[in-house]
Amino acid sequence: MFKVVTSRMIVPNMHLLTLEAPAVAREAKPGQFIILRAEEEGERIPLSISDWDEQMGTVTTIFLNVGRTTDRLSRLVEGQQIPTVVGPLGNATDIEKYGTVLLLGGCYGIGSLFPVARALKQAGNKIITVVEARSSYLLYWEDRYKDYSDEFVRITRDGTKGYKGHVDRLPEIIKDLGVTVDRVIINGCTYCLKRGSDATRALQIPTWVSLNPIMIDGTGMCGVCRVTVGSVTRFACVHGPDFNGHEVDWEELLQRRKTYMPEEVVPLRTSKSKCEEHSQQR
Amino acid sequence: MAEPKKKKQLDLVRRDMPKQQPEIRSHNFSEVALGYAAQTAVEEASRCIQCPKPKCVENCPVEINIPGFIKAISEKDFKRGIKILKEKNCLPAICGRVCPQEEQCEETCVLVKKGGQIAIGRLERFLADWEAVQGKLEMPHLPGKTGKKVAVVGGGPAGLTVAGDLIQLGHEVTIFEALHKMGGVLVYGIPEFRLPKRIVEREVDYLKKLGVKIRTDFVVGKTQSIDSLLEEYDAIFVGSGAGLPWFMEIPGENLNGVYSANEYLTRLNLMKGFLFPEYHTPVKSHKRVAVVGGGNVAMDCARSALRLGAESRIVYRRSREELPARLEEVENAEEEGVIFDFLTLPLKYIGDENGWVKQMEVQRMQLGEPDASGRRRPVPIEGAIEIIEVDAIVCAIGNSPNPLIAQTTPGLEIGKKGNIVADEETGQTSREKIWAAGDVVTGAATVILAMGAGRKAARSMHEYLMSH
Numbered sequence: 001m002f003k004v005v006t007s008r009m010i011v012p013n014m015h016l017l018t019l020e021a022p023a024v025a026r027e028a029k030p031g032q033f034i035i036l037r038a039e040e041e042g043e044r045i046p047l048s049i050s051d052w053d054e055q056m057g058t059v060t061t062i063f064l065n066v067g068r069t070t071d072r073l074s075r076l077v078e079g080q081q082i083p084t085v086v087g088p089l090g091n092a093t094d095i096e097k098y099g100t101v102l103l104l105g106g107c108y109g110i111g112s113l114f115p116v117a118r119a120l121k122q123a124g125n126k127i128i129t130v131v132e133a134r135s136s137y138l139l140y141w142e143d144r145y146k147d148y149s150d151e152f153v154r155i156t157r158d159g160t161k162g163y164k165g166h167v168d169r170l171p172e173i174i175k176d177l178g179v180t181v182d183r184v185i186i187n188g189c190t191y192c193l194k195r196g197s198d199a200t201r202a203l204q205i206p207t208w209v210s211l212n213p214i215m216i217d218g219t220g221m222c223g224v225c226r227v228t229v230g231s232v233t234r235f236a237c238v239h240g241p242d243f244n245g246h247e248v249d250w251e252e253l254l255q256r257r258k259t260y261m262p263e264e265v266v267p268l269r270t271s272k273s274k275c276e277e278h279s280q281q282r
Numbered sequence: 283m284a285e286p287k288k289k290k291q292l293d294l295v296r297r298d299m300p301k302q303q304p305e306i307r308s309h310n311f312s313e314v315a316l317g318y319a320a321q322t323a324v325e326e327a328s329r330c331i332q333c334p335k336p337k338c339v340e341n342c343p344v345e346i347n348i349p350g351f352i353k354a355i356s357e358k359d360f361k362r363g364i365k366i367l368k369e370k371n372c373l374p375a376i377c378g379r380v381c382p383q384e385e386q387c388e389e390t391c392v393l394v395k396k397g398g399q400i401a402i403g404r405l406e407r408f409l410a411d412w413e414a415v416q417g418k419l420e421m422p423h424l425p426g427k428t429g430k431k432v433a434v435v436g437g438g439p440a441g442l443t444v445a446g447d448l449i450q451l452g453h454e455v456t457i458f459e460a461l462h463k464m465g466g467v468l469v470y471g472i473p474e475f476r477l478p479k480r481i482v483e484r485e486v487d488y489l490k491k492l493g494v495k496i497r498t499d500f501v502v503g504k505t506q507s508i509d510s511l512l513e514e515y516d517a518i519f520v521g522s523g524a525g526l527p528w529f530m531e532i533p534g535e536n537l538n539g540v541y542s543a544n545e546y547l548t549r550l551n552l553m554k555g556f557l558f559p560e561y562h563t564p565v566k567s568h569k570r571v572a573v574v575g576g577g578n579v580a581m582d583c584a585r586s587a588l589r590l591g592a593e594s595r596i597v598y599r600r601s602r603e604e605l606p607a608r609l610e611e612v613e614n615a616e617e618e619g620v621i622f623d624f625l626t627l628p629l630k631y632i633g634d635e636n637g638w639v640k641q642m643e644v645q646r647m648q649l650g651e652p653d654a655s656g657r658r659r660p661v662p663i664e665g666a667i668e669i670i671e672v673d674a675i676v677c678a679i680g681n682s683p684n685p686l687i688a689q690t691t692p693g694l695e696i697g698k699k700g701n702i703v704a705d706e707e708t709g710q711t712s713r714e715k716i717w718a719a720g721d722v723v724t725g726a727a728t729v730i731l732a733m734g735a736g737r738k739a740a741r742s743m744h745e746y747l748m749s750h
Contacts, residue, residue, distance in 0.1 A: 086501060216553070217548065219684065221470075223541075238526070263565070264564060
């Protein structure tokens with residue numbers, strides 16, 4: 001069993017969970033993920049690692065409450081235990097001195113890009129961090145990025161902070177900053193990865209994305225996470241999760257991610273109401 | 283001395299094992315075969331002529347004293363029977379259910395020519411189940427501790443065998459398993475209706491009682507590398523199995539509704555998807571499922587699809603004769619209503635406007651000259667291209683060994699197919715202190731072969747540990 005050390009909502013519907021998992025914390029590297037189960041009857045879901053503390057033996061993940069499992073996770077309280085935390089899985093993001101690296105994070109990606117920013121900064125890169133959300137109240141961790149970002153840019157859909165609009169404004173942002181970007185790394189939802197990659201294609205900037213397909217075991221065994229990259233089938237869990245964003249077959253990935261959407265709604269409709277479960281838990 | 287007996291009349295009638303009726307079992311996930319009653323087991327065992335040079339033993343990968351345990355059954359001494367059985371096989375309830383007996387022990391039974399070979403597998407199963415019902419396990423006498431520590435990577439059949447053998451030789455053993463449940467393919471792959479999971483749990487519990495330590499949720503190669511484990515352990519056994527599923531690399535394989543056998547079976551078995559939404563891992567309900575392949579895994583997928591309410595078919599490029607699956611499982615599938623499209627090769631999968639598979643285009647084949655495998659080669663019948671309507675396809679054509687250990691263990695010799703290279707007789711790899719066996723060495727094979735190879739590796743590891 002794995003103990004919950006911290007569990008809190010950091011912005012509406014976005015949750016931070018710190019778990020006691022010393023073996024994972026010992027080996028974790030930027031860009032890797034864990035697989036966890038929230039309860040005995042639960043499914044296995046992959047979540048990106050947002051930070052870790054080897055001394056404390058903890059790993060932190062940030063996730064959006066979207067389905068049955070994330071809903072359950074979001075209601076965990078300190079001291080509770082969950083049956084499975086396994087990792088660190090996937091290959092680490094390549095950390096080298098590239099020059100100027102632009103990190104684009106949306107949604108939970110703002111969290112999972114943080115260790116990447118830290119490692120790339122320590123490797124001597126100039127770091128431009130771009131964070132994206134629907135509205136300014138959904139942005140987080142700006143303070144944590146402070147020490148590891150040379151430039152910090154916000155994009156909000158409603159224009160309440162920074163640039164108004166989508167990640168498609170990336171070319172404009174780069175122009176405004178007046179810099180040459182050597183590499184772009186994007187973490188976030190599939191749309192954010194796709195649109196970000198589309199935006200950098202014309203600029204011919206090498207762009208790496210952390211893919212997030214459906215997974216079960218996370219060790220290469222089940223093959224559900226397969227994606228087409230450069231017309232070759234790859235397994236995101238053992239060949240990725242980072243891939244060249246300009247080579248990913250985005251339509252296929254978006255399609256495959258929708259596979260279980262109807263089934264994910266069933267249990268939400270048929271299970272007890274949230275407030276009923278919540279009151280039982282307390 | 284006893285009087286010389288008159289030559290006994292040969293009884294060539296194999297005793298049937300009761301099964302759930304096909305029309306009932308095709309709608310549930312409960313075990314199909316119900317096992318012998320004691321009386322039937324004694325009758326079946328009494329048919330054994332107790333050959334002085336038993337061929338069945340020679341053809342058993344773990345060399346079980348088959349005439350020995352059968353004699354005990356015929357004398358109704360089940361306690362002695364299970365003891366004899368367990369001397370060579372620590373997983374009898376599993377082997378009695380999933381071994382391809384017709385190609386091993388039973389194939390070489392002297393009565394096979396007359397069609398009355400002894401039902402060795404059923405008798406093995408009987409003894410294991412009898413012991414479980416007794417409620418108390420006979421624990422073997424364990425020798426003194428050697429002080430040597432062994433890490434076993436992978437909690438499947440090979441790893442369980444190695445752990446069982448080494449703990450009984452006095453070594454300290456820890457099994458590291460990547461998934462959250464022990465058993466490897468026994469729990470994620472083989473369905474409940476063929477091997478109930480409580481039986482696997484029972485065998486794993488037995489190992490725990492013997493003192494084997496178990497760490498689940500631990501991916502060796504990721505959570506900790508082999509080299510890092512070697513700082514703590516005197517020897518390592520790698521039995522990480524065949525991971526990475528194969529696909530045919532034909533158009534449309536990444537459409538929604540196209541599964542690897544591993545995904546399909548893992549959702550249902552390990553994650554108990556057949557109990558969705560009670561268990562949370564989603565499973566789709568399909569109307570027409572086509573399973574590509576002809577091995578045990580393909581049969582398991584097709585029979586699972588049937589139980590979930592689909593019309594289910596096997597699409598296999600050769601004929602029934604060449605099916606690699608256990609005969610008993612092929613017959614079970616036929617009885618339950620699985621459709622067989624023999625001599626049929628998928629060419630491509632066609633999707634609908636939403637990216638879901640809706641049809642498979644297939645080439646009908648005929649048998650030509652024998653190929654390198656000795657089987658007649660399937661060759662296309664010109665122009666015989668057809669469409670099969672489906673809403674799901676399960677690809678059950680095999681797996682390559684999981685690459686994680688190979689990727690993260692420098693100096694370990696890896697074969698062309700990504701397998702770990704290990705000595706066939708000893709399981710020794712190219713690196714000192716590291717042994718390997720099972721599917722990660724041979725590619726996907728059977729439970730008993732993995733166990734047999736594990737036993738040899740354990741013997742070699744023991745020799746090493748005692749001399750270093």
